[in-house]
Amino acid sequence: MTSVYLNPAQFKAELERCLNCPTQPCFKACPTACNPASFIQLAKIGRLRAAANDLRQTNPMAHVCGLLCPERFCMQACTRGRIDFPIHIPAVQAYLMRAAEKEGPSAESSCPESSVPTQGSAVAVIGAGPAGLSAACRLAQNGYPVTLFEQSDRIGGALNMIPAERLPCNALAADWNFIQSAGRITLRLNTPVPDIQKTAADFAGVIVATGLPIGGMLNIPGETDILPYQTYLTNPETYAGGGNVAVIGGGNVAADCALTALQNGATHVELFVRRGLKHMRMSARERNTLIERGVEITTLTRPTGVVRQADGLLTLETIKTRLTEGKLTDIPGTRLNCPDWRVIIKAIGSVKTRFPESATLIEAGDCKSGSSTVVEAVASGKAAADKLIQTLKEKTSSP
Numbered sequence: 001m002t003s004v005y006l007n008p009a010q011f012k013a014e015l016e017r018c019l020n021c022p023t024q025p026c027f028k029a030c031p032t033a034c035n036p037a038s039f040i041q042l043a044k045i046g047r048l049r050a051a052a053n054d055l056r057q058t059n060p061m062a063h064v065c066g067l068l069c070p071e072r073f074c075m076q077a078c079t080r081g082r083i084d085f086p087i088h089i090p091a092v093q094a095y096l097m098r099a100a101e102k103e104g105p106s107a108e109s110s111c112p113e114s115s116v117p118t119q120g121s122a123v124a125v126i127g128a129g130p131a132g133l134s135a136a137c138r139l140a141q142n143g144y145p146v147t148l149f150e151q152s153d154r155i156g157g158a159l160n161m162i163p164a165e166r167l168p169c170n171a172l173a174a175d176w177n178f179i180q181s182a183g184r185i186t187l188r189l190n191t192p193v194p195d196i197q198k199t200a201a202d203f204a205g206v207i208v209a210t211g212l213p214i215g216g217m218l219n220i221p222g223e224t225d226i227l228p229y230q231t232y233l234t235n236p237e238t239y240a241g242g243g244n245v246a247v248i249g250g251g252n253v254a255a256d257c258a259l260t261a262l263q264n265g266a267t268h269v270e271l272f273v274r275r276g277l278k279h280m281r282m283s284a285r286e287r288n289t290l291i292e293r294g295v296e297i298t299t300l301t302r303p304t305g306v307v308r309q310a311d312g313l314l315t316l317e318t319i320k321t322r323l324t325e326g327k328l329t330d331i332p333g334t335r336l337n338c339p340d341w342r343v344i345i346k347a348i349g350s351v352k353t354r355f356p357e358s359a360t361l362i363e364a365g366d367c368k369s370g371s372s373t374v375v376e377a378v379a380s381g382k383a384a385a386d387k388l389i390q391t392l393k394e395k396t397s398s399p
Ligand code: SF4
Pocket: 017, 018, 019, 020, 021, 024, 025, 026, 027, 036, 037, 040, 077, 078, 079, 080, 087, 089
């Protein structure tokens, strides 16, 4: 298995390629306001820990984001892309974080909580995924005691569904170490919050970051025989074994399902994608990894139904599509039956639930905006925390 981290030579080469652009387009493109131009310059002069600390100032989940950020933010904006190819900024970030963590904690690499007095208002964050963790960190850094509720037995939320070959567990552990260093966070695992309004009455403010519900309907006959990705990725060993596995979807989650199926013994794994290769919501690097690992990708194909065969396997019924001026239409006469799937997984976006927000009850992450990337969830958690802090400050200062 190739490492998810750059090696020292690759890291150095990426640093050398950076142009230190005065306009810093990479900075402007980051949802969490990380500044690659700045941390790359620090790393260039050997100040790796300072560079990592720089990252931590804006992104409490800097290590995880370094491993998972797609190309469409800083890399897409990188000036170097117009000369040859963009700096692989997220990979540089992941290398930096790991290098600094290997050196051990320093005073600066912890949350700067000691200088901030503890506030009287206790707050709650519901959900310990990327948005919830980031919100909890921001609130704690600003002096608020936080109770962080998580219904499962571990932090990370949807990150726990990502295969270790894409997200080694050390990355989340490192980010959690940093978040905890803010102090004031009480983590309550195995604690679902069935009545959010009731819980809200016990706190000065609540941030709801519960992620997406299981959902995402294809609305096709036989859909009950298709596994939602959340069901599959939560317990992939339940579905382990040889045979064919189909994954409907073309994003990061579909890639995770495909890689997990391979790890669990599938002999043939195929992605069915409604749009073309260039519209898939994964980086070229991730797509190439899939192809190198033998995952087939069938594009411009829409599932129309699933039929259980007499032998228990599944037939996926499809039709070819065409994309014209952004509009996807079926091509008449192109229906095709694809038989003999042992498992069919749908890795498509879930529908967000509506929630009655107020000034002190604020949504963050996927449950607010639908499926998003980790870096967007982090930004959303930070923004929700800032909004709540502002409200609490106004309440405190009003007579
Ligand atoms: S845009 Fe690219 S080349 Fe320019 S400073 Fe940012 S990382 Fe370096």
